[in-house]
Amino acid sequence: MGILDKEFSDGNIVITKVEDLFNWARLSSIWQLGFGLACCAIEMMATSASHYDFDRFGVIPRNTPRQADAIIISGTVTLKMATRIKRLYEQMPEPKYIISMGSCANCGGPYWNHGYHVLKGVDRVIPVDVYVPGCPPRPEALLEGLLKLQEKIRHESLTKKQA
């Protein structure tokens, strides 16, 4: 939630134009938290590397949560790690987005049954915007996930939802 989000009760032409500008800025500059968990992190790195190049979409990794807009949960979330992920999420400034990458982060993946130390889905601790399936998802899949997130941001609004 940004500073102005959901602050206005009705949308006139100025607000909708500002809204478009803001949404455009947000979606073109999604800085991700440089943070890898497991196997998917390697594919995430491959996505930012030369061949797939995340930077084309304006995505650059920032190492500190304070300067990040999105966090890509790239891999298995264990119980020991879950509390830390929650902390990282809380440290990020609004507006913030979450991409859950890979089956493990979505629902526990191959560890769903016997994984006594695996959190079955990161959405049990933090809210997720986009789920990217795959084990691990190909870089193209992650890019698709990013485009879906951009699509979602494009439709965000500064006006309050009418009841």
Next chain:
Amino acid sequence: MKTPDEIFDILKNNFNDDVIGIEKEQPTEPIIFVNPSAINKVCLFLRDNEELKFDSLMNLSGVDDANGEKVKDNDGSEIIKGGTLSVYYHLYSIKYKHKITLKTSTSREEPRVESVESVWKTANWHEREAYDMFGIIFNNHPDLRRILMPYDWEAGYPLRKDYKNPEFYQGMKVPY
């Protein structure tokens, strides 16, 4: 280069009763059984003996033998009473290129094994892992804490065959 039989003979001569026996019916490798209270002395001997020189501990693994009596718990699940937990040591000599497997068994209710951390530093984390996963207590270990599981994990030792996973950990639901 020595065969496991020769190594067993050397050990038997030096340690008598602490070296219990050798099992050769394995399809792959023979295993020498050692008394858990003497394992550190045996290992030190194996490392420092000029003819043996086992300078490298390849692997140390805890095993739940699950050979006790299976009884029903109050809530209907099965738990194991009695029987043993074992520790396997795989040793290798870089100098002579020979290997040996040691096994020591201890009671499930009070599993205590002497630590070999002072012999090979490798054993430090391996023993912590065996403690973490099976609850085997290594005497004289300098830092016997949980290693893989959270330090505040209270639900027992996960790799025991009768382990039951808790419903919640710090407010997070654990089962699917």
Next chain:
Amino acid sequence: MYQALYNLTSNTIISTLIVALVPLTLILLYALFAIWLERKVSAHMQDRLGPMRTGWHGWLQTIADMIKMIQKEDTIAADADKKLFNIAPVLVFAGSFAAFAAIPFSSAIIGSEIEVGLFYIIAISSLVVAGILMAGWSSNNKYSLLGAMRSAAQIVSYEIPTALVVLTMVMYTGTLSLDKISQQQTAYFWNWNLFGGPEFGLAKFILIPFMLVAFIIMFISTLAEVNRTPFDIPEAESELVAGYFTEYSGMKWGMFMLSEYANMFAVSSIVSILFLGGYQSPFGYLGNTLGIEWLVPIEQLFWFVSKTLFFVFVQMWLRWTLPRLRVDQLMTVCWKYLIPYAVANLIIVGIVTLL
């Protein structure tokens, strides 16, 4: 311009503010461009494309970044020292912004023609250290603190070789005014200080190697002063997460970033003024040949900006090629190599000039 505004409004404060807005806008525009350039330069060096989706080859990328940053929530850690935490980015930005007042962009465009311009720039850019220390301390974060300590040590140390080289040049040119230094190196490129200065004679040829040494020392130490690789130890991404601005978010962090790029420009312009003739063209002026008076300052602006941007580009080039030094090695480079060479250079140039 100030005079005209003063006549119009007859109020010192308003007219000063309006005049000050001009360089601010320019710097902002330049920083937007430089950040985009950095991303494109790095991308093309690394077999990538860099930003592509915002405008033609992503030229709107930094603008999008800035608009996004303005929207971001402004987080302040609960245990932070709030006053210092808020002042620090302003101070850092002010320090690097103020330096632009004395830089001659061309013979006609110069904020303030003060006689001690060089001295003023060295003094005012030290303000940045105070800002960085404040940022590191007030964040109440160990990484920030370590970063700030490293940064302060580094900037203070590297000011010595910078000052020594500046002293050499001042001794040689005989003035502290940046405009005068630029004017001296007029006409053709062999009159630049890097090539022994405008006076033709034996001394010129003796001086060339020493000028080269001075130039290299100056360039290295300015690199360190603006915390660029291989001296980017204060923010050392792989060690200290983000150094002294770890805890900053949104536009406050944006100010640190803007000031970093502004600083890059400032030090590059000083290097080019001291050694490469500042705004002087290397081949004479088209305006003089054609007899068009007003073309000359524009040409000068063009040459000044291209020289400076070239150095900015070299800084980027180095950043994406070289690894990072360690903090003690950084100090070794400064105290054991740069300072002795700079002193020796100072003495030699002094003697040659005297003779």
Next chain:
Amino acid sequence: MALKTETMILNMGPQHPSTHGVLRLELELEGELIVDVKPHIGYLHRCFEKHAEAMTYPQVIPYTDRMDYLASMYNNFGYVLAVEKLLGIEVPERVEYIRVIMGELQRIASHLVAIGTYGLDIGAFTPFLYCFRDREKILNLFEITCGARLLYNYMWVGGLSHDIHPDFVRLTKDFIKEFRPTIKELNDLLSYNKIFIERTANIGILPLATAINYGVTGPSLRGSGLAFDLRKEEPYSIYDRFDFDVPVGQGLMGTVGDCWDRYYVRVLEMEQSLRIIEQAIDKIPDGDVHSAIPRRIKPPVGTVYQRVENPRGELGYFIISDGSTNPFRVKVRAPSFVNLEVLGELCKGHLVADVIAILGSIDIVLGEVDR
């Protein structure tokens, strides 16, 4: 009178750019000097050993992929060798050759990531991207073979999941031709860079005796000067048929066993892997890769300990069979787990920046440390 000072505790990780995943280091600092390093692991503990007990023998293979996710092929390799030893089955020649080629390609890919991220740790960003660019070519080779980029599930007990693609041999040769010059480029850009040498030479010296006592294996052990490579030491599969050298650290830039040596051993090993692939690629015999796959895997009661030379060191599988279709116990001797233990010993007396350099030179994969 000495001034009384307190040490500072600095927490590095689990989210930190240079801990190569979710490792947490507790550094005790005096200024920037390291007094003590305590690694805390387990943030990626995915219960591999519990899963192995609940699965049948072939079902365990995908889980081995996910341990050392940078060297999945080699993890499969070790596991299937262990089960084959337990079953006592021979695999066809063709399978052996393809396994070795895949294993060595995987070794190159893994070392490329190790080298690239090491450059990143030292502060050079560009070599990282160059390494990933080259790694992408190897991934393409894997992809045409089995369809997966990262986790392959390619080697099965007694065979392989797919035969190689008809173009595989030609493409692999092309890759070797393209890749040789890039090793040189990498050396010019990173290995012989003055700043890189300053940062890594004489840092984190690992004496041989300490290395052996801590059970360090792989490039880290060879960096200390001992030519200990399981491919030579106790050749498994068909490694005894190939001619290759075992590079060791020689202290070219500093002392034997420093970070630069460990790093450079990896660079040299890529060249040796290329040699093995070159020798093997033309000799792949004809045959069926599925012929020896047993219909039902039910090994006799017994134990087996099989170790292979993973890119990171000695990867051992200790399997206890109780005669059923599921393993009774699988214990993995993960090279990263053992190698990481020596970190505390290496870091003492160094600076914070050196911790990063040392950690990177050991080259750990957290998936394997925590399993």
